[in-house]
Amino acid sequence: MGVIESAGALGSRISNLTVIVALALVTYQLSIYVYNIFFHPLRKFPGPLLSAASCLPLCRKNLSGDQQFWITELHAKYGEVVRYSPNELSFSSGDAWKDIYGHRKAGQPILKKNPKFYLAPVANEHERVFNIIDSDNVNHTRIRRIFSNAFSDRALKLQEQLFLKYVDKLVSNLLRDTKADPNAKFNMVNQYNFTTFDVMSDLCFSEPLNLLENTEYHSWVAAMFANFRYGIYLFTIRYYQVVEKSLLALIPRLNPGMAEKQKLHHQFTQARVDKRMEIKEKRPDIWGLVLEKDEELGMTRKEMYANAQLFMIAGTETTATLLSGLTYYLLAHPDKMKLLADEIRGAFPSTDDISIEKLQSLKYLHACIEEGLRMYPPVSNGLPRVVPEGGVMVDDTFVPPGASISLTQYSCYRNPKNFKDPYDFVPERWLADNTEYATDKKHALQPFSYGPRNCLGKNMAYHEMRLILAKLLYNFDIKLCEESSQWIDQKIYIMWDKPELKCQLVPIRSHRTS
Structure with missing residues (x-):
């Protein structure tokens, strides 16, 4: 007992x-x-009570792919500054760009990037290798100086024939396939990705991935796409630091192939960089232009690997994303498509006359691309910065130190205080002689970010987008297939989760090469 x-x-x-x-x-x-x-220091900022108390509502929206749409709804309800998690603020005012991301006055520190968003977990922080995006301000300046030569106007002119080689290959493939089957349906998301990845692979490594040749994704590209969804898990886990390591350990068990895909991505990039560096003759690709400027390079081989991985994502998927979204909006607005096609076809005697320099003078083409970037920004989320000691003023609003702040692009471009009829696709708003949209805050559109850390490849992206779209519309009439009529209804997992964009193409036989 x-x-x-x-x-x-x-x-x-x-x-x-x-x-x-x-x-x-x-x-x-x-x-x-x-x-x-x-x-909390942010207690006076407007937003949902549950979001002020806990990051759980944000994490749920993040994992469901609805975060940007949710934040946009919050801005519509609460105004141009919203507290969407305990220590995070989103701004939607176009004037907030310069205060969050711009150059600071003498003695004022540049707002640092929030490491919770930018830096993936590593076993040993001392072994971390930075690329141009996730580096600190000092290393960013060093790396940007190294690569600036490769993205200069001079370099773009040297690379024009490389761009044309793959854009013409895209057109040739489509002409061949429409001749074989006039009723063929093409997934334009794939077609744009095949082109941009072959271009960037040649720019980075002096050899393409041959996606246009094989008309299917390379295993390396498929692995890169898989990493976007993995990134969502990482960002969400970061909000629960107490159990972060345990949750990270679960991911490989829940998705056994993820670690293998990451390993493949790293190994393939390293092998390509090593192979390119063995080539001694001068070439006008990225590494050739880097070496031409700085024989000492000022960059370790591991840094070269890290930046090559970045270029193969930032210089490909984003461009293909914009082209996909813009194609959909043009097809959904046939009157706009006709205006653009007429401008392009009337500007050139033949497809061979289309060039980077001449395309810059096409005003409606530029207007369509700007409106595409506004309606369907490839980077739709905010890029968070940490407020330094002493706090900062953002668009006449004081933000206390330690807060994470960002301008959410999707919300900014849907803000009626920035753009009239913000949910309407209106390329005309970007034409200088248009008075109906004269009150639009054009400076609110910053799809390549703003300030000292804006996208280094901005001009290259514009040239590539103009070339691909102009060559396509010069040679084809395009029709949206019924199964893609609701294509724009998508989720966002870092990047837009794009379904197939099915289109039929009809060759314009009256246009011949010279």
């Missing part, structure tokens, strides 16, 4: 202890919620 009573007493004590621990955890968590709502 004594043993039984002793065991019972022990069980009772364990049970009581469990209750006490559970109550302590609940009390601790409730105290955090109370602090976030009533005492």
Whole structure:
């Protein structure tokens, strides 16, 4: 009996202890919620009460692919500054660009990037290798100086024939396939990706991936696409630092192929860089132009690997994304498509006369690309910065130190204070002689970001987008297939989660090459 009573007493004590621990955890968590709502430095900023208390609403929207749409709805309800998680603010005012991302006055520090968003977890922080995006301000300046020569106007002119080689290959493939089957349906998302990846691979490594040749994705490209969804898990886990390591350990078990895809991505990039660096003759690709400027390079081989991986994502998927979205909007607005096609076809005697320099003078083409970037920005989310000591003023609003702030691009471009009829596709708003949209804040459109850390490849992207779209519309009439009529209804997992954009193409036989 004594043993039984002793065991019972022990069980009772364990049970009581469990209750006490559970109550302590609940009390601790409730105290955090109370602090976030009533005492946090951001307590006076508007937003949902649950989002002020906890990051859980944000994480749920993040994992569901609805974060940007949700934040845009919050801006519509609460105004141009929204607190969407305990320590995060989103701005939608076009004037906030310069305050968050722009150059600072003498003595004022540039706002640092939020490492929770930019830096993926690594086993040893001392082994971290930075690329031009996730580096600190000092290393960013160094790396940007190294690559500036490769993205200069001079370099773009040297690379024009490389661009034309693959754009003409795209057109040739489509002409061949429409001749073989006039009723063929093409997934234009794939066609644009095949082209941009072959271009960037040649620019980075002096050899293409041959996606246009094989008309299918290379395993390396497929691995890159898989990393976008993986990135969403990483960003979400970061909000729960107490259990971050445990949650990270679960991901490989839940998705066994993910680690293998990441490994493939790294190995393939490294092998391509090593192979390119063995080539000694001068070539006008990225590494050739880098070496031409700086024989010492000023960059380790690991940094070259890291930046090559970045270029193969930032210089490909984003361009193909814009072209996909713009193609859809043009097809959904046939009157706009006709105006653009007429401008392009009337500007050139033959497809061979289309060039980077001449395309820059086509005003409606430029207007369509700008409107495409506004309606369907490849980088739709905000790029978070951490407010330094002393706080900052953002669009006449004081933000206390330690807060994470960003301008959410999708929300900014849907803000009626920035753009009239913000949900309408209106390329005409970008024409200088248009008075109906004269009140639009044109400076609010910054799809390549703003300030000292804006996209280095901005001009290259514009040239590539103009070439691909102009060559396509010069040679084909395009029709949207019924199954893609609702194509724009998408989720966002870092990048837009694009379904197939099925189109039929009819060759314009009256246009011949010279």
